[in-house]
Amino acid sequence: MDILISTGSLTGIPLRTAFDLARRAGADGVELMLTGRLVRRGPERIQALENWTGVPVRAVHAVMRLREPSLHQAADDILLSARFAHSLAHCDTLVVHIPNAPTLHAPGTRIWFDAIETALAVTEQGRTRIAVENTGRLRRSDPDPFLDHPDRLLRFAQEWGVAITFDSAHAASQGWDVLDVVPRLAPHLANVHLSDYGRHTFRIGLANALLRDHQLPGSGVLPLDDVLAGLVQAGYDGLVTLELSPVALRVPWLPSAERRLAAAIGRCRAAIFTALRAGRTTHHPGRP
Template sequence: MKFGLSTGTFYIYPLRTVFRWARQASFDTVELVVNPEVIARGGAAVRRVAEEEGMPIGSVHPTVVRLPGWWERRGGMERTIPLAMETGAGTMVMHTPRSESLDAGEGLAFRQLVERWQPRLAASGNGLRLAVENKAVRSALDRRFALTPVEQLRAFADRHDLDLVLDTMHAGSAGVDLVYASKVFAGRLAEVHLSDMGGHVPLGNWRLAQDLWSQHRFPGAGKLALEEMVAALAAAGFEGTVVLEINPVAARIWWPAAARRRLDRAMAWLRRAAAGGAGPG
């Protein structure tokens, strides 16, 4: 099992700084979230920066903001996948379509994207594999989408030879047991995006505070059984990557010294969890 850091947590920081912090906190790899710096530099140049800092890029994640031409749901993967190939990453993260059918609309576009790129990647010999992440459930509509159920997502991955990404916060929002989800994904699980959710929110019921604080929390700060899941993965000999994917508030990004301490604390938590006992965040 390897441990990775999502650069998306530190979206506003220079990539070199984030790579260095990840190395200093003893992470094994990073998940590169596409941002304006990534686009401006290009994949090959970003790879060189990562190599200079001694931090390999294990995976690439689409932009989390609607950057023109790069937004995943508007054709942005046609640019993002080639960029990922340049970085040397082994995994390209994708998200399920907001569609009740894979034969029309966004669902059809998603399926056709997969069918178009799978043979290209296989022929390239690059080593990059597509990996689809389970969906968060925030409404009744979300539950009706074709690939929201983890069982349906696994079946789709089997049909198209895709890897899978288990996002713990997304699974928690859907009410899916984490250990169960990891077993459903077993054999195709490339990454776990690890964060907590729920629990006490210090700023009360203010909606913005709820959104910023209660989702993608520091591990152990919420209500998810993260420790049990990580221990189960370790016991099963999981060879993929557990990627820390917490929100900027949880990382204390406004204070670099505090942010670095949070990374050290997170790595300590991950190691204890893998060994069978982590405790609260």
């Protein structure tokens, strides 16, 4: 498995600095969190950053906007993101959120499906796979998107030929048993967003996003070492992305962020190596 760091975890610092920090912390690459501004500037700047820093963009997260986009804007963002990811030489995965719709027939769902179909056509001749991500629940009142269930995600992946990005903190916020879900999803996984889940839930959604979800491995309630061991046992050899809260990393204090990132990467590699040494799989035994 290759360990990445999401640039979204390093919000508030220049992108060149984020790439350099990922390299110094020992990451195998980054997952690039796209913004509208990055898309407008085009992929050439990112390609230059890869060359300057030696840090490849192995995954791209579809455009995230501060305000909730319209249905058509969200669909356009998927296509823009697919073209952006397809242009990057090392990008294996495009992470796309599932639609925020309660049923298959809700308004806008067809628009999302059409966007996924077109994005698949964009990426079919390259190395990038589209991987839909399970979403989290920031507030108890949040609606349940119809695809946000392990069985429905699996059926969608099988029927449409897409992959899955499994987010451990999102799964915990939905009450999923992560040790039960990971082996079921493993054959279709292309990326794992790994982070811990805090012990306290807050009334304000933003507080949950920053202080409960996406915490450093080992600081919350999730058995993440066992999750990684389960991935090893299932023969998974894809991407593991540390998608962490900037608050957990103490961004923008760079020395602290680097130390915390390096420790988190080291912990992940140790758990993977321990599982491999235990003989749970012979898949790529030379790679920790």
